[in-house]
Amino acid sequence: MKKKILCFLFASVLSFSLIGCKGSSSDTSTNSTTTEETEETQPQEEVDYSELSESDLEVLAYDDDAKACYYLGLLYDYGSDEIEKQPMIAFSWYEKSADAGYAEGCTALGYMYLNGVGTDKDVDKAREYFQKGIDAGDQEGLVGMGRSYIENPTEENAVEQAYQYITQAYNALLPDGTYYMAYLYEKGIGVDVDLNSALTLYQQVADMTDLSKTNEYLVNAANTRMGIIHVNDTGELKDDQLALDYFQVAADEGYSVAEYYLGIMYMQGYGIDQSYDDALDWFQKAADQDYAPALNQMGCFYFNGYGVDVDYNQAVYYQKLAAAQDYTPAQINLGYMYENGFGVEKNLETARAYYQLAADKSYEGASEAVARVESLMNETME
Numbered sequence: 001m002k003k004k005i006l007c008f009l010f011a012s013v014l015s016f017s018l019i020g021c022k023g024s025s026s027d028t029s030t031n032s033t034t035t036e037e038t039e040e041t042q043p044q045e046e047v048d049y050s051e052l053s054e055s056d057l058e059v060l061a062y063d064d065d066a067k068a069c070y071y072l073g074l075l076y077d078y079g080s081d082e083i084e085k086q087p088m089i090a091f092s093w094y095e096k097s098a099d100a101g102y103a104e105g106c107t108a109l110g111y112m113y114l115n116g117v118g119t120d121k122d123v124d125k126a127r128e129y130f131q132k133g134i135d136a137g138d139q140e141g142l143v144g145m146g147r148s149y150i151e152n153p154t155e156e157n158a159v160e161q162a163y164q165y166i167t168q169a170y171n172a173l174l175p176d177g178t179y180y181m182a183y184l185y186e187k188g189i190g191v192d193v194d195l196n197s198a199l200t201l202y203q204q205v206a207d208m209t210d211l212s213k214t215n216e217y218l219v220n221a222a223n224t225r226m227g228i229i230h231v232n233d234t235g236e237l238k239d240d241q242l243a244l245d246y247f248q249v250a251a252d253e254g255y256s257v258a259e260y261y262l263g264i265m266y267m268q269g270y271g272i273d274q275s276y277d278d279a280l281d282w283f284q285k286a287a288d289q290d291y292a293p294a295l296n297q298m299g300c301f302y303f304n305g306y307g308v309d310v311d312y313n314q315a316v317y318y319q320k321l322a323a324a325q326d327y328t329p330a331q332i333n334l335g336y337m338y339e340n341g342f343g344v345e346k347n348l349e350t351a352r353a354y355y356q357l358a359a360d361k362s363y364e365g366a367s368e369a370v371a372r373v374e375s376l377m378n379e380t381m382e
Helices: 028-039 052-061 066-078 085-097 105-113 123-135 138-152 158-171 175-187 195-206 217-232 239-252 258-266 276-287 292-304 312-323 330-339 350-360 366-381
Strands: none
Touching: 052 066, 052 085, 052 175, 066 085, 066 105, 085 105, 105 123, 105 138, 138 158, 138 175, 158 175, 175 195, 175 217, 195 217, 217 239, 217 258, 258 276, 258 292, 258 330, 292 312, 292 330, 312 330, 330 350, 330 366, 350 366
């Protein structure tokens, strides 16, 4: 049987403060006045929460310090040398911070709901908390609101809403506002496609320094998007070597999306000699970070024997990991493998279920695959 699986895509991928205790007042009015005046003229030292240890933050958090709750959320959200990333714990701390009305906590909780991290994905909840963050003074919520519409383009007025919120964030000089304004120009969301303007804005982001912990990814993301533009363009911006350079910069920083695209460059021989071995190495690095397109590619390599021996069991393993993240190409691939019994026992019902997941998202060819499998099922019943 001829194997025809397994495509790859260039996807777009995508305040409370500590209060010091007052000393007891003196019996004399003169001393009392002096003490109060002294206390008023001595500024309290501001606490840098980012420098506090986990235990110090917990002491403050259990004393209902909403800012400490937020920083504990960051600690478990992003991890550290001592602390492993634990999304569900991060969600819990963000929720405590948001429930106390802390602006950044509201925005962070919005992102957890938007991305389905530490909780089920819920766009309505995400927008609710983004708005709470905005109302409490965190303009970063504007970006979250914009992204919620960018990632759900079929909603009524999604384009207009995305453009409105991202424009506000850009005008507020937010780093991620600049990044997503570049993305709007790249994709033509609310504006005409303008790749030169997109590249100019992405470069501004790539040149940024001293970004906050939540925005550190932007430099790598901007370099990656510039690479994507240069490799995908069919006109004067087409430059595989320049794209390779941009991907390499971000991949060297461990950015999984760039690692994936660098793997694509090696696999296809874009701007460099084709090498399945090098492609596999970069796909593996991205797959180790659970990046779904890279997991899918690992499955493709094992299915087709690119740089490795054909191993259908490994192919199924990686495709399932990608499909579990609702990555549509992997769902199609798994449908094909169950339909034909590659690495799994042939099961038409399971094949149809995977194909249907893709068909529900209007993935090209998925509806035809569903119909084909249903026809086979009917034949076996006759």
